[in-house]
Amino acid sequence: MLDEEVGIVLGMGVNARFGAEISSLKALHGEGYDAIFVGTGAPKGKDLELPGRAEAAANIHIGIDWLTSVAFGHVEKVGRRVVVIGGGNTAMDCCRTALRLGAEAVTVTVRSPRKVMKASDWEIKDALYEGIPILDNHAPKSFVLKDGKLAGIIFEKMVVTGTDAKGRPKLEASGELVTIECDDVLMAIGQENAFPWIERDIGMTFNEWGQPAVDRKTFMSSVPGIFFGGDAAWGPENIIWAAYCNGKSLVERPQPGHTLVSQKMGIHEWSYSNNYDPRKREAVPHAKLEASLKNLKLEVELGFDDKIAAREVERCLNCDVQTVFTENLCIECDACMDICPVDCINFTENDDEADLRKELRVPALNLTQDIYVSDVLKTGRIMAKDEDVCLHCGLCAERCPTGAWDMQKYAYVEAQASSACLSHHNAYLG
Numbered sequence: 001m002l003d004e005e006v007g008i009v010l011g012m013g014v015n016a017r018f019g020a021e022i023s024s025l026k027a028l029h030g031e032g033y034d035a036i037f038v039g040t041g042a043p044k045g046k047d048l049e050l051p052g053r054a055e056a057a058a059n060i061h062i063g064i065d066w067l068t069s070v071a072f073g074h075v076e077k078v079g080r081r082v083v084v085i086g087g088g089n090t091a092m093d094c095c096r097t098a099l100r101l102g103a104e105a106v107t108v109t110v111r112s113p114r115k116v117m118k119a120s121d122w123e124i125k126d127a128l129y130e131g132i133p134i135l136d137n138h139a140p141k142s143f144v145l146k147d148g149k150l151a152g153i154i155f156e157k158m159v160v161t162g163t164d165a166k167g168r169p170k171l172e173a174s175g176e177l178v179t180i181e182c183d184d185v186l187m188a189i190g191q192e193n194a195f196p197w198i199e200r201d202i203g204m205t206f207n208e209w210g211q212p213a214v215d216r217k218t219f220m221s222s223v224p225g226i227f228f229g230g231d232a233a234w235g236p237e238n239i240i241w242a243a244y245c246n247g248k249s250l251v252e253r254p255q256p257g258h259t260l261v262s263q264k265m266g267i268h269e270w271s272y273s274n275n276y277d278p279r280k281r282e283a284v285p286h287a288k289l290e291a292s293l294k295n296l297k298l299e300v301e302l303g304f305d306d307k308i309a310a311r312e313v314e315r316c317l318n319c320d321v322q323t324v325f326t327e328n329l330c331i332e333c334d335a336c337m338d339i340c341p342v343d344c345i346n347f348t349e350n351d352d353e354a355d356l357r358k359e360l361r362v363p364a365l366n367l368t369q370d371i372y373v374s375d376v377l378k379t380g381r382i383m384a385k386d387e388d389v390c391l392h393c394g395l396c397a398e399r400c401p402t403g404a405w406d407m408q409k410y411a412y413v414e415a416q417a418s419s420a421c422l423s424h425h426n427a428y429l430g
């Protein structure tokens with residue numbers, strides 16, 4: 001996959017220098033590039049300076065470095081009992097890798113409650129499926145040594161006492177101590193950026209955490225023409241547009257473009273299936289546990305085959321295709337109301353919103369979702385539709401004898417840094 005992605009970029013004519021570490025930003029800047037984009041990730045794993053850390057160092061590993069060593073074949077085994085400290089994706093990779101290197105008892109410990117763990121839900125689920133317990137509300141206090149060697153960790157249990165202003169749980173130490181015996185510890189409590197290769201006298205502003213200050217809108221640092229993105233800037237959400245190199249303003253952005261295209265092509269000729277199917281999401285098939293635990297290189301998630309993929313896409317709710325109602329075409333035959341599988345179309349007397357919501361055939365209880373109310377129709381009634389439950393199946397439009405209901409496809413194009421870039425982007429998308 002990576003080869004394919006890299007191949008696409010190289011195919012565009014990029015001049016790449018592989019295997020070349022940048023050890024001085026000043027020197028690189030001096031080479032005369034118009035712009036530099038730094039996407040060096042967050043490669044430094046955090047450490048915990050707890051009592052016993054130095055003495056037990058031989059068996060305490062920084063998770064991300066340990067995973068690298070495993071990937072390059074420098075580490076091929078691990079102790080019998082392993083504790084992983086941390087609740088992110090790195091922690092999930094560490095615990096599952098430890099199991100594959102032969103550990104018999106692997107335990108993950110997290111300082112905060114399970115529900116705020118940073119790891120992806122499916123990674124947590126897979127780790128649990130492989131038999132790895134996750135102990136939440138466990139804050140590490142100190143390392144236990146026996147004969148000069150790591151023998152365990154002492155944790156203090158935390159209790160949730162409420163939530164802070166951002167809705168995160170507030171934690172307090174309970175005083176209850178728990179010791180977990182172990183032979184190795186993998187520390188996966190987060191990564192941070194490391195920029196030893198950026199000279200501090202280059203004129204770049206650094207923030208309170210010692211990281212380059214990066215503009216949220218332009219991705220530019222305080223040195224004109226030096227940009228940061230991805231984990232190197234603020235986590236995985238990066239994208240870079242070449243406006244700066246074209247001499248365009250980075251802050252002036254045009255309005256986003258959007259289009260609505262009618263999907264009506266005649267009865268039973270929709271460009272998508274409108275067969276309502278309440279089937280649950282298909283699970284991604286996994287390799288057999290006995291096989292994957294024995295082989296580090298065996299891919300666990302096998303992906304969908306064509307049959308499952310076809311079933312899964314049938315569940316699509318076509319959110320980009322909207323129901324559009326034209327009052328003066330409606331002859332109030334009520335046929336759409338009859339056909340709608342979720343009873344979200346109503347022809348009724350108008351009322352205050354609160355009462356109208358209750359009077360619908362299926363009461364519209366989600367107050368965060370507007371209900372759609374038409375102008376007054378010929379008989380004095382209105383058409384009210386609960387958007388919250390509409391399946392976008394298009395049966396109303398298919399049934400309507402006058403075309404009062406239409407399904408219209410909505411496309412939204414986000415504006416980039418300049419209109420020149422936008423047209424370049426559209427040309428690229430073809």
Ligand SMILES: Cc1cc2nc3c(=O)[nH]c(=O)nc-3n(C[C@H](O)[C@H](O)[C@H](O)COP(=O)(O)OP(=O)(O)OC[C@H]3O[C@@H](n4cnc5c(N)ncnc54)[C@H](O)[C@@H]3O)c2cc1C
Pocket residue numbers: 020021022023039040041042043064067089090093120123191197229230231232235236
């Ligand atoms: C163990 C682990 C597990 C993860 N699991 C998941 C997951 O399951 N799902 C998910 O969405 N995300 C996961 N993440 C996060 C995800 O990998 C990162 O958010 C993403 O890779 C960041 O992309 P990036 O391009 O900013 O940096 P990176 O992918 O880190 O790329 C940075 C590149 O810059 C190179 N580099 C660094 N310094 C220099 C230098 N001085 N000179 C030249 N080159 C340099 C590095 O060699 C590297 O190739 C995980 C991260 C880790 C560490």
Ligand code: SF4
Pocket residue numbers: 323339340341342343344345385389390391392393394395396397
């Ligand atoms: S598109 Fe929405 S309103 Fe129309 S029939 Fe389907 S569920 Fe009902």
Ligand code: SF4
Pocket residue numbers: 329330331332333334335336337399400401402403404405
């Ligand atoms: S089927 Fe068409 S004409 Fe009949 S009530 Fe519904 S929108 Fe009006």
